[in-house]
Amino acid sequence: MLDIDLPDGNGIALGVTLRRNQPDLGILLLSAHDAMDLLLDLPPDVAAGWSYLSKTSSTDAATLVAAVRAAAEGRTTLDPALLDRVAPRAGSAVSRLTDRQYAVLRLLAQGLSNAGIGEALRITEKSVQNHINGIYATLGIDADPSRNPRVTAALRLLEETGPVS
Missing domain, CATH: 1.10.10.10 (Winged helix-like DNA-binding domain superfamily/Winged helix DNA-binding domain)
Structure with a gap:
């Protein structure tokens, strides 16, 4: 689970590095802003298994657990509130x-x-x-x-x- 905005960089770059070192690692990105479109810029070799939730949606336990499970299983989950x-x-x-x-x-x-x-x-x-x-x-x-x-x-x-x- 990574915040998109990190004090010394960004969660996406860190996630890409982590995935290249551990290809089966699922990544769940969190952000205070609607930044789902950042997933479109992921390099193709690491694009599977990323999920995205706004910090508002991540306070719902069922939504958070579903996103963590999906990322762990190599699936992509997008924030349901933003999709609405x-x-x-x-x-x-x-x-x-x-x-x-x-x-x-x-x-x-x-x-x-x-x-x-x-x-x-x-x-x-x-x-x-x-x-x-x-x-x-x-x-x-x-x-x-x-x-x-x-x-x-x-x-x-x-x-x-x-x-x-």
Whole structure:
């Protein structure tokens, strides 16, 4: 768990160094500001397994525990409160998702498993997997074995959304 702003540097640079020395290490970034977009600049070789929470959201025990677990498991978790305040940019691939696919993608970006997404949306895990396959197809995420497709999808959500006006 790292604060983005450190007295002698920044948590992202420290996290990159730590990940390169311990590739399976999960990183949870905390910040007092909305800085989720900083995850977009991570070098590809260390981009998986990073999570981000605002310090406000990190005071919720369930949210914090979920983010720590997701990072430890190599998944990416984005702050749910901040995700509630964004919408797809017009013309983006994310804007072409169905409403249900977008809901699945937001929950995926919050670090939920397929079972957790199914429970939250009251659909079967098979339906969740079908929606995820549709998301990957719409976003052009292929089966590149060097990249985690869930992380790639979460990062695309970050890239292609902006504040709700």
